[in-house]
Amino acid sequence: MPEIRLYVSPDGQDDWPGTSDQPFATPRAARDAVRALTAGMTGDIVVAFTAGVHHLEEPLAFEDTRSDSGKNGFRVIYQANGYGTPGQEDVVLSGGREFTDWATAADGVWTAPIGVLEPRRLSVDGRPASRAARDTGLPGSVTKTSTGYVTDSVEPQSWPAASGLEFVYPGVYPWSEARLTVASISGDDSTTTITMAQPAFDNAKSLYDSKWYGAGGDGTWDGLAAPSVLENNLAFLSEPGTFAVDSSRPGDHVLHYRPRPGEEIGKTTVIAPVLETLVSGKGVHDIVLRGLTFADAAWSGPTRIGGYLHFHGNAHHEQGEFQKIDLGAEVGYVHVPATPAQLPANVTFDSVSRIVLEDNYFTRLGAGGVVIEDSIDVEVRACVFDEISGSGIAIHGSTRVAVEDNLVHHIGTEYRGSPAVLVVESEETTVAHNEIRDVPHNGIVITGGDRAKGTQVIANLVERTMGKLMDGGGIYLSAPQGSSFAGGAMVRGNVIRDVLTSYNFGLYTDYGAAWITVTGNIVHRADTPIVLQVGPPMENVAFVGNFWDVRPDGYDDPPKTVTVAGNTLLPKENFEEAVMADPAGADILARAGRRT
Structure with a gap:
């Protein structure tokens, strides 16, 4: 069947017909032209973007109620002109x-x-x-107060435009980094009073209320005692x-x-960046985006609410109450948001099906790269994500999403608890053959729950994770992942190297993890490859046939519901050579990472 092809060029005009010699000027005009064509589709509709920067004045929004979906078994394809040929053109959709x-x-x-x-x-x-930025914290002797801080240094009184100043707290929890806005700075000739923006400061005090008895003493830990980094002031x-x-x-x-x-x-x-959303899809199906660069988008959340109160992964507090989590008498307790918000993305798809994102580049983004929510049969393939303030790819409550052959690096540049790939309570998700490197916390996070089952984490190459925060790993899984080993999570054939900060695990099954098989993976240069004692305890987790360079604590006496068998301990000094000498290890190394 014949396809229909439309063209968009920065040099075009929206009142032209969208042909190759008279292209549209904006993606919006092309999308509107597509709407008039989808009902009678007898072949794919291809919208080809010619080389250059296509400035978006508003988000490119796709809605099924507006006839944006492919019909009659065909697809609507938005792509770089010449896609898949040596003449493929460089196209940027910029906000x-x-x-x-x-x-x-x-x-x-x-x-x-x-x-x-x-x-x-x-x-x-x-x-x-x-x-x-100033990375030496507040000057002088600093005391936290009910409304902020007092220091015996008068230097902050000379800092101009105090209302734009933001304090950063790495390790407010070991796995978290908070950001809080300053409201005002005042003082006299001997002390300076710093008043923080409300209600963010009070909320932060509630969220980061914790005890860590294992640290000795009374377990008191105040992650808000003083900021470590100060940002956005002319004085710096x-x-x-x-x-x-x-x-x-x-x-x-x-x-x-x-x-x-x-x-x-x-x-x-x-x-x-100005726009907070570059592309969105709501309820649409059979749409392909390929060969495009998505760049220069913002997120105003921290400015709007007075900070970024991070908890774990992409979860943070914006409003609502807090829930106390008791980790056991020998460990302590933490607080979490009762109704956590999730870090948004600059490209979003909600309640969609049969969507393909292929061979795209996501860069210079102020939120996350892509979020897929409540969707089915979505593919994110052969894309590159870098220079992103939050996470690279996030999947929420979806079914049969494939995240394969992507390169994700230098993400979490601003919200450092953000994982490269996040999967939250989803079914039959595949995270395979991706390369992840140079990230501030976890590489891949799989969060379980009532809906989670059938997740496959296969043959990923994960290097240099945990660059800033602690208590995480190259691959992190928590909570139940199903109701049996057959329907649970499979973590196989991954290579994890260089988990950097202290207190980390290459393969981290945490917080009541259950029904997980961890087999045929390689872990090199982590604090320890796996953890066997967590709270709440893990159940029905199997570690079989893995290679690592450190013997895990408790290996000879694992919990009764945890299987640890057939794993190979190799020497750190010549670990790579020793793995390559083992046929199974050599095969894992050869298969891990991108295939494109």
Whole structure:
């Protein structure tokens, strides 16, 4: 059957017919043209984007009620022009805005008026710029109060635009990092009072209320005692390639950027993310997105609620009560959000089916990369995710989602508890042949529950995880994953190297993990390859036929419902050579990672 092909070009016009010689100017115009064609489809509809940056003035939203889905067994395909050929064109769908109205201050810092914008990240000639930061915490002797902090240093009183200042707390829980906004700074000639934004500060005190008896003493631990890092103030703008936003005048904000060597006004392109959603799909089916770059999107959540109160994975607190979790008399307790919010993504699909995301590039994003929610039969294949503030790929409550052959690296650049790949209470999800590296906490997280079953975590290459936070691993699973080994989770053929921070596990089955088979994996250079004692205890978990370089604690006396058998301990010094000398180990190494 003949396909219908439409074209979109930055040099086109929306009142043109969308042909190759008279293309549309915007993705929206092409989508609207598709709506008039889907009912009578006798072949695929292909929307081809020609080379260049396609600036999105609004999200590209697909809705089944608006005739955006493929029909009659055919698909609607949005792709780079020449996709799959040597002439495939470079196409960017951008939610950013370029700043051009620059002036230079006496100290060499560039300034530009940006209106109401409060960007948390910038792209400068395609390279990320970071917020100006002080990584030595507050000066002086610091005391936490009911409303913030008091220090015997007067230095903070000289910091301008205090309302835009944000405090960062790495390890507020070992696996969490919180962000809280400053409301005001005041003081006298001997002390400085820092008042934090509310209700975020009070909520943070409730969320991070914990006891850790295993640490000795009375178990008291105050992760909010003092911030470790301070961000977004003109006083910290000393390093090239950093920026700060002065938001002291509402609606008349000013961006300050210290240029890198060689950057020049008029020749250097500075882009801030503006849109919070680039592409969304609601209820649609039979749509393909391939060969596209999704870039320059924002998330205003921390600014809107006064901080980012992270708990675990993508879960954080925005509103509601807190629940106390007792970890046992010898361990302690923590608090969690009773109704946790999930970190959003800049590309979202909800209640969709037969959607394919293939060979796309997700970069310079201020939330997560992609979230798939309450969906069925979705594929995320051969994509690249990097320079993302949150997670790479998140799957929530979905069925038969395939996450395969993707490269995910340098994610969690702002929300450092974010995993590279997250699967929450989903059925028959496959996470296979991905390469994950250089991430701040867990590589792959599989969260169980009543709905979870049949998850396959197969032949992934996971390297340099746990770069910032503790108590995690290369692959992390929690809670029940089904009701039998046959219908539970399978973790097979993965290679996990270099789990970096202290207190970590290569393969981490935690918090009541159940019905999980962990077989034929390789773990090298982690604190310990697996954990056998967790609270609540794991049940019906099998560790069989794995290779590692450290003997796990409790290996000779595992819990009665945990099987540990046939695993191979190899020496650390020549571990790689020893694995390669074993036919089974060599086969695992050869198969792990991307196939494309």
